[in-house]
Amino acid sequence: VIISSPRKNGNSEMLSSQFADGARKAGHHVEEIFLRELNISPCIACEACLKNGGICVQKDDMKELLDKIINADVIALSTPVYYYSISAQLKIMIDRTLAGGGKMNNKEFYLITTAADGKHAMETTMEDMQGFVKCLPGSEVKGKIYGSAFHIGDIKGNPALDIAYKYGENC
Ligand SMILES: Cc1cc2nc3c(=O)[nH]c(=O)nc-3n(C[C@H](O)[C@H](O)[C@H](O)COP(=O)(O)O)c2cc1C
Known part of the structure; x- marks a missing residue:
């Protein structure tokens, strides 16, 4: 479960935690990863990785995260909407x-x-994430969770929390 909000305990994080709890309840091995805690620099488009078997020239936290992504069967991506x-x-x-x-x-x-x-x-934010999945042959989007909320904690009581839990439980 990849949580990308810079805001700790924010709305998308709460939905993600519900998803993770549901998946744990179903007996899956689950890891919640907070991008805000990692040091990951932007791609510099050198294309070295395309020629050398996938080794990035940048030595930061992405190597370990990429290994985790490669080894995962199911990935939940979560993000706040920022300017659509x-x-x-x-x-x-x-x-x-x-x-x-x-x-x-x-x-x-x-x-x-x-x-x-x-x-x-x-x-449009969902489409951004779907665009990524579209680039991975054989990968598919199994569920989309929408949470309408503004200030921190506004998501409390939102039915999307239960939806997230159920998706996790059934993934
Ligand atoms: C920089 C920034 C841009 C935002 N842009 C939008 C937007 O385009 N549309 C919208 O509905 N909400 C927008 N919001 C509100 C957030 O999407 C909303 O507060 C969301 O619940 C934040 O999720 P989080 O608590 O997980 O960080 C924006 C918030 C910030 C800080």
Whole structure:
């Protein structure tokens, strides 16, 4: 479960925790990863990884995270909506998966997002994440979780929390 909000205990994080709790309840091995705690630099488009078998020239926390992504069967991506897009933290991580080459195929994805202005404000952000999944042959989006919430904690009591838990339980 990859949590990309810079805001600790924020709305998308709460939805993600519910997903993780549901998946744990179902007996899966689950890890919650907070991008805000990692040091991941943006892709510099040198394309070295495309020629050397997937080794990035940048030595930061992405290597370990990429290994975890490659080894996962199911990945939940979560982000707040920022100007109708994903967070910068998630975008940086996605670009750095270029070094994963064909090793990230055949995975199941769940997409989680929150926005202040309701579901219609989340579609372009969902599309951003779907665009990433589209680049991974055999991978597919199994569920999308929308949480309408603005200030920290506004998500409490939102039915999206139960939806997230159930998706986790059934993934
Ligand atoms: C920089 C920034 C840009 C935002 N842009 C939008 C937006 O375009 N549409 C919207 O509905 N909410 C927008 N919001 C509100 C957040 O999406 C909302 O507060 C969300 O619940 C934050 O999730 P989090 O608590 O997980 O960080 C923005 C918030 C910030 C800080």
